[in-house]
Amino acid sequence: MEKTLPIHTPPSPRSTRGGAVRFAKFVYLAAFLGTAAYILSEAYGFYYAVHKTAPPHVAAALARCRSLSLPAGPAPNFHHRKESDRFVPGTKPHLLKNARIWTGADNGTEVIHADVLLDKGLIKGIGHVSRSSLQAYKDDLVVIDVKGAWVTPGIVDLHSHIGDSSSPALEGASGDENSIQGPIQPWLRSLDGLNTHDESYALSISGGVTTALVLPGSANAIGGQGFTIKLRKTSERTPSSMLLEPPFQINSSFLETAERPRWRQMKHACGENPSRVYDFTRMDTVWAFREAYNKARQIKESQDAYCADALAGNHAVLGNTPFPEDLQWEALVDVLRGRVKVQVHCYETVDLDDIVRLTNEFQFPIAAFHHAHEAYLVPDTLKKAYDHPPAVAMFATHARYKREAYRGSEFAPRILAQNGLSVVMKSDHPVLDSRHLLYEAQQAYVYGLPENLAIAAVTSTSAEIMGMGHRVGYIKEGWDADLVIWDSHPLALGATPKQVFIDGIPQLENPYVIGKPSSFQQKPRVPNFDKEAADAIKYEGLPPLEPKKADSDVVLFTNVKNVFRREGGEVREASIGQDEHGVVVVENGSITCSGKYAACITPSLLADAQVIDTRGGSVAPGLATFGAPLGLEEIAGESSTKDGNVYDPLLQTVPSVVGGNGALIRAADGLQFGGRDSVTKAITAPEHSGFFAGLSTSFYTGALNKLEEGAVIQNVNAVHVTVRHFGGAPSISTQIAALRRLLTESVEGEAGKWFKDVSEGKVTLAVEADSADVIATLIVLKKEVEAKFGSTVKMTITGALEAHILAQELAEANVGIIQVPTRPFPTTWERLRILPGNPLTEQSSLAVLLSHNVTVGIGIEESWSARNTRFDIGWAALEAGGLISKEQAIALGSTNVETLLGGEVEAEGLHDMVVTEGGDLLDLESKVIAIISPRRSLVHLL
Ligand SMILES: *[C@@H]1O[C@H](CO)[C@@H](O)[C@H](O)[C@H]1NC(C)=O
C-alpha cells in the first residue's frame, strides 16, 4: 500500500543578483510573460520612485525575512517575569518548609535543605524565607512543613502519547497518534488529536509527572509536530489551554512576529515501524526523508534568496512575487533553520547511521534519538550528527520485543553517559505507564547511571532536550512552580509523591501516603555491574547466556542475611540468628545446612568447598512468572521466533487432523529454551488470540533444552481460556456459553477429557478476565458446575484488574487470582475500575484481595518484564505498607503463582533457589549471583 508523496511544486528559487541580471530578467519577463508583467514591473518602479519605500507586500515580506534569523527559545527578558503565563488567579501561595531539595543545578549534584516559596505559578524563593517577606501574604499563605522530605522538580516526560493514544482505548477516541495517509507528514500536529478525557492524566500526575511532550506516533518517517503540555486540568477544559509555550503557529499559518519564535517539535521515525506501515524497505524510508528534505531545502533557499534581495533593499527585483512560502512544508523548512527540536524514533545501528548522514546532508540538528536500543554501541556515530550530538531517550529494561530492540541493554544509559551523551528516560506512554517514569530512572541508576544523571534524566535533562529548561525541570527561583514532595529518596524503589504541584497548584486532593522505613530516605547502594556493562559492548548486546557451573560439588555461601524457604505452599523466613549473618551449605545442588557458621561448617567441608561471600545477601525460592509467552517466543515482533497461535473453534474451523473442536493444545509441545528473558521458572499457556488457549506447562527458563534433566517441571499445569471483548463476536455471553458447555456436557476429544477433569475438581481452570462483571459470571458458573458434579472446582482468574471489587465474593467462592500486571493501568474498558493505590487510594488491589484472604499471585504481560518480577513484588509489598510481609511478597511471585496454576508445590527439596549478594531478592541493592538447583544437582554461578 505504498502511497505517493504529496509533493507540491515549489516557487522557483531566486539566485539572480545585480543590474545585468535584472535586465536579463526584464527581457525574459517581457518576452515570455507578456506585457502584463512588463506593466506591473514598470508600475512597481514607479511606485518605488514616488514613495521611496517598499510596497505593502514587500513590507510584510521584510518582517518575515527579519524573523527568519531569530533563533528559537525564550525571550531575552523571560526571567524578568513576575507571574507565569499559566498562573491561575486565586491560586494560594505555598511555603514548603524543611525540604531536602534536588535542584538540578551543578549537573544535578546540588541538594539543599531549605524552604521553597511558590506564588503566581512560579518558584519565588528558595532558602530561609524571611518572616517579613512572608508577612506580605497575611493569611493567604499555605504553610506545609514537609519535615525533611525529598523534593524534586516535577517529572518531565520527553516522549508521550498521552491524550492522543488515550486510555481506556476506545474505537472513537484512541489511536489518534498515527496517521497512515503517507510516510511524510510534517504538517500534522499532535495537538489536533489531544483527548482531554484520557484517564492517564490524573494517574500520571499521581506519579509526579507534570510536563509531557506529546509526539505523533512512529508510523511515518515524518509523523508531524509534537506539543508540550502540562498535565493538570484547566478551567477552560481544552487541549489548547494545556499547552506549554505553544509555538505562535498555532494561531497563524506563518510566523509574522518580531518576537523570538518558540521551540517547535517534530517527530521522525526510521526502521521497522514506517517500513511495516508502508511496506517499505529501509532504502525507501531514507529516500522519503531525503525527498522531503530536498523539497524543504528548495523552499528555504528560495526564501533566503528572496530575503537577501529584500533586506538589501533590492525591492525592484522582487517584483510582485510574494515571499515564497508553503503551508504544508513550512514546519520542515523551520527544521532546516534549526528552530525545531527533532525527536527521532530510531533503534538500530543502520538506522542511526542513516539519520546522522541525513542531518549532515541537509544540515539540521536533532534533539534526541528515541528508543535507540543500539546507540550505546555507536556513541561516536551520534557525535557526528550535524551541529551537536543528540541526546538519547530510552527505556530502562523494556527491550528485545522486536529485531531493532533485540540488542538492547540495561547498561546503555551508563555507557552513553560515560561517552558524554545526554541521557533521558522516557515513557512512550501508554507503552509504559508514565505514572512510573521515575522507575525507569531508578533502574538506570541500579545498572550504573550516576545518581545525579538518573534524576536529571526525567527532570532537567528531559526539560533541556525539549527546549523548556528555562522554566521546568529545575527548582530555581523564577522557574515554574512544578514540583513533587516524595515519601522517600526519589531513586528508592516505590518512591511515591506525597504532593505534586503544577503551576503552584496542589494536584492531589487527599493523598494517601504510608510511612517508609528510614533507610528509604537515602539513595540505595547499587551493585557493581562493570563486567556486565563491558560484556554488553563486547558482545554487541548478546552476551553468552550459559551460566558457569560451580567449581566444586560443595558450595558454601557465607555472610547470608536472610534465608527464605518453601514450606508446603508457603514461604517462610528461616532464622539464622540475631546479629550475625549465617551460612548456607549446598552439596550437589541440595541445601544440606543453613544457619550459624559453627553449626554448619566442619574442616573437611571447608577443604572441599567453593566459598562465596554474599555480603549480606539472601537465599530465596526462585520466582515463577506467568502471563507472557516465555518459552514460546524469543522476539515478540518476529513470528519465526515464536510458537504461534492455537486454532480457536469459536473463531475458525480447527483442522480435523488435530482433533477438530475437541483439540486441546499443550504448551509443552512448543517449548523452546535458551531465551534471553528469564526469571527462574515460567508457567506458560499456549499463545492464543481468542477464547481457547489450552494446557499450560512449567519449566526452568535457564535450562539448555527440554531433554536436560529437570528442565520441564510439570508437563501440564492447568487448562486455560480467556473471556474478553474481542470486538463484536464472539460475544462475552457466547464465550461463557462455550465454557458452560465444555464444563457441563460431554464433549469430544482431548478437550472433553480435560474439561471433565476440571469439572470434577482434578485440574485447575485458569480464566483470563479483567472485568468484575465477567468475574462475577464466572463465580456463578463455578457454582453451577459444582452443583452438577458435587465437586469443588479449582478456578483461578488471571489478569483480574477489577477483581478487588469482588474480593469478598472471590474469597467465599475460593477463587484465587493472578493479577497481571502488578501495577494496574486502565488500558481497556474492561480494566477501567482499577484500584490505583497510593497516593490516589488508601489500598492497592493486591492488599485488598490479600486482606480478604484471597490467594493472590502476580504476573507479567510481556516477556522482557520477567526479569523485573523481584522488584514488582518488592514494590507491591512496600505499597501495602506493612500489610504484606517479605515472606508473603515472595510467595506472590513464587508459590502462590504455582499453586494457583496447578503446580505441585509440596516437594520442597525439588525447587530451584536463588542466591543474591548485597541484599535480599526484593532489594534494588542486590544482585542475583547463583541458582541452586536440586533437580539438576548443581549450583550455577551467574
Ligand atoms: C555531570 O555528572 C557526570 C556524572 O556524575 C559526570 O560524568 C560529568 O562529567 C558531569 N558533567 C559536568 C559538565 O560536570
Ligand SMILES: *[C@@H]1O[C@H](CO)[C@@H](O)[C@H](O)[C@H]1NC(C)=O
Ligand atoms: C493564540 O490566540 C489566542 C487568542 O487570541 C491567544 O490568547 C493566545 O495567546 C495565542 N497563542 C499563541 C501561541 O500565539
Ligand SMILES: *[C@@H]1O[C@H](CO)[C@@H](O)[C@H](O)[C@H]1NC(C)=O
Ligand atoms: C556429588 O555427586 C557425585 C556424583 O554422584 C558424587 O560422586 C559426589 O560424591 C557427590 N558429592 C557430594 C558432596 O555429595
Ligand SMILES: *[C@@H]1O[C@H](CO)[C@@H](O)[C@H](O)[C@H]1NC(C)=O
Ligand atoms: C483471613 O485469615 C485470617 C487467618 O486465618 C483470619 O484471622 C481473618 O479473619 C481472615 N480474614 C477474612 C476477611 O476472612
